[in-house]
Amino acid sequence: MKTSYSSTIPASEITPKTLFEQRRRFIQMATGVSAALLANPLLANEKLTASASSAYGLTDELTPLKDITRYNNFYEFGTDKESPAKRASSLITRPWTISVEGEVEKPQTFDIDQLLKLAPIEERIYRLRCVEAWSMVVPWLGYPLAELIKRVQPTSAAHYVEFISLHDPEQMPGQRSPVLQWPYKEGLRIDEAMHPLTLLTFGLYGELLPKQNGAPVRMVIPWKYGFKSAKSIVKIRFVEQQPVSSWMQAGPNEYGFYANVNPAVDHPRWSQAKERRIGDFLKRPTLPFNGYADQVASLYNGMDLTKDF
Numbered sequence: 381m382k383t384s385y386s387s388t389i390p391a392s393e394i395t396p397k398t399l400f401e402q403r404r405r406f407i408q409m410a411t412g413v414s415a416a417l418l419a420n421p422l423l424a425n426e427k428l429t430a431s432a433s434s435a436y437g438l439t440d441e442l443t444p445l446k447d448i449t450r451y452n453n454f455y456e457f458g459t460d461k462e463s464p465a466k467r468a469s470s471l472i473t474r475p476w477t478i479s480v481e482g483e484v485e486k487p488q489t490f491d492i493d494q495l496l497k498l499a500p501i502e503e504r505i506y507r508l509r510c511v512e513a514w515s516m517v518v519p520w521l522g523y524p525l526a527e528l529i530k531r532v533q534p535t536s537a538a539h540y541v542e543f544i545s546l547h548d549p550e551q552m553p554g555q556r557s558p559v560l561q562w563p564y565k566e567g568l569r570i571d572e573a574m575h576p577l578t579l580l581t582f583g584l585y586g587e588l589l590p591k592q593n594g595a596p597v598r599m600v601i602p603w604k605y606g607f608k609s610a611k612s613i614v615k616i617r618f619v620e621q622q623p624v625s626s627w628m629q630a631g632p633n634e635y636g637f638y639a640n641v642n643p644a645v646d647h648p649r650w651s652q653a654k655e656r657r658i659g660d661f662l663k664r665p666t667l668p669f670n671g672y673a674d675q676v677a678s679l680y681n682g683m684d685l686t687k688d689f
């Protein structure tokens with residue numbers, strides 16, 4: 381497994397050059413998927429190259445790959461942080477299809493390799509803030525979900541989008557216990573789903589997603605608690621009514637539909653004011669909308685985010 385990640389990307393327009401030198405990362409300037417991936421989609425950890433990179437001004441150090449891949453929440457493979465890395469090898473990620481359905485003019489089923497080529501793959505360095513008050517900084521690879529949404533043409537009744545993960549207890553042994561209502565379900569309002577930060581994600585650290593991180597395709601919504609970012613998605617459904625997520629079913633007064641990162645609204649059982657960055661000893665303050673307030677706060681104008689938590 382790769383342990384260092386260096387860059388010579390001339391990204392001075394995106395973030396200060398020194399920052400990129402500091403990160404010493406390397407991004408192959410190429411478009412779409414590597415030839416190796418197309419030649420052999422069965423290989424795990426295939427390279428996935430990005431055509432552009434953005435950290436949106438983020439200057440935080442990247443979390444090491446070994447932490448991103450060994451400290452996971454993926455209840456389909458058990459409830460402790462170590463289980464997904466140990467057990468997710470039973471997940472079969474090829475062939476894989478994603479059905480896009482509901483309130484759309486053009487419902488369709490995409491093969492994963494077709495979906496990978498739908499739009500240019502970008503690198504997005506985002507903070508991931510778990511509702512459990514820890515966080516990471518991950519160089520994700522994907523493209524805005526809006527790219528997919530505009531191709532299926534939502535109807536005027538498409539007010540929300542639902543994301544449904546794989547349900548197969550043979551491959552996902554954690555689904556043999558009723559810790560959540562399976563399949564894992566999450567949702568967004570349509571304007572949140574269309575927001576340019578909302579990423580349909582296929583990889584991290586220059587490679588296809590490791591299975592424990594939600595291969596072969598997952599959501600990443602950086603201003604919301606991590607549980608909103610459903611892994612190993614098989615269905616995206618456009619609906620009129622606000623969907624009920626697996627976490628809302630499990631604890632409606634603990635996990636709301638919006639789940640925007642908010643240091644001012646505590647979880648009933650712990651504070652959300654601070655977080656522990658994985659690898660750090662001291663806690664740091666949690667930022668409103670996880671640091672993405674400038675880009676997303678206007679989505680919630682006029683709402684009381686203590687009620688719509």
Ligand SMILES: Nc1nc2c(c(=O)[nH]1)N[C@H]1C(S)=C(S)[C@@H](COP(=O)(O)O)O[C@H]1N2
Nearest residue numbers: 452453454455510545564606607609610611
């Ligand atoms: N299908 C599914 N998606 C999921 C989860 C899960 O248990 N099942 N856990 C969520 C939670 S709580 C977090 S914090 C992130 C963790 O993503 P990571 O393992 O890539 O860090 O995945 C989210 N997506």
Ligand SMILES: [Mo]
Nearest residue numbers: 510511606607
């Ligand atoms: Mo989480």
